[in-house]
Amino acid sequence: MGVVTSPKQDRSRVTRQRLLEAAVSCLAERGWSGSTVSVVAERAGVSRGAAQHHFPTREDLFTAAVEYVAEERSTALRQLFPEGGADRREVVTALVDLFTGPLFRAALQLWVAAANEEQLGTRVAELEARVGRETHRIAVEMLAVDESRPGARETVQGFLDMARGLGLAHLLTDDTGRRARVVAEWARILDGALG
């Protein structure tokens, strides 16, 4: 009976999700300095009191939001290639796509704000470590990498660093054309390196 939820619990879950999604788009569009619990509550159509019931502090709301959306994206990515054995070039492109779009923009805003705020810094460093480990796990699985092979782990890590750098390059200008050429070339090189 534990999994049956009451209508009240359902409403609470829906409210929470709306707050988290509003928080990520707010962070992506307005940066950390423009992102407060009040602004997000209004955007989500939720009272400030209800928002604070779910997330007592600003730090709680925004770190939870980035983590929630990262998990949603990971799930979507796994569903995109459910069978394994996908073409590595397609997988490389899908992984790079994780680092463009609103989630990465939001995470970057939080990350950079955290560099100048000690309390936020600790929270965001922990969050990034968790999200980073999960992304690494997905990449290893989807690229069918044998991590026992010397250098394989670092090869995947470096590729994900490249994906992060490509996300950064897309922040101010539309980098789609250049990125497609870089990804095509490096998918080939990566395929060779992974054996």
Added chain:
Amino acid sequence: MGVVTSPKQDRSRVTRQRLLEAAVSCLAERGWSGSTVSVVAERAGVSRGAAQHHFPTREDLFTAAVEYVAEERSTALRQLFPEGGADRREVVTALVDLFTGPLFRAALQLWVAAANEEQLGTRVAELEARVGRETHRIAVEMLAVDESRPGARETVQGFLDMARGLGLAHLLTDDTGRRARVVAEWARILDGALG
């Protein structure tokens, strides 16, 4: 006689340099929201009026600062390998080092702030394009790359994207150990890819 400068011109140049260096360290430590012309003038030991004589707006000061320090770093990098024919792994490490440290931290703060401020966005996108082209030129030269070879250009671009991603990974936590392992592996892969 055009290159002879008066003591007054010398003082002006020194003041300008002090402002630019103070602006970069301010941006790296306090972010865009904590970085104003007044704060930088005080840090540089220069009057606010003198600072505004050199840089009429906040945008002028901080974009000039990031460009100036990027040029200084490029010059230092060229001097590190003046003869060409350097070991590619050493060059790769030196290039990645461009993306850790205060200059990259400052550039990142400016970059991310620019994503949410239209006027700053245009200025910073232009600045990043110039600095990016110069970094690419240095990388091609120091890695002794034949850019006429298909894919060579994209190979270097992807490597610089990786360096940028490694810089981002170093923002909140000391990533030195992991970075060294990734760079060692990717220097090998890059060397093979460049032929």
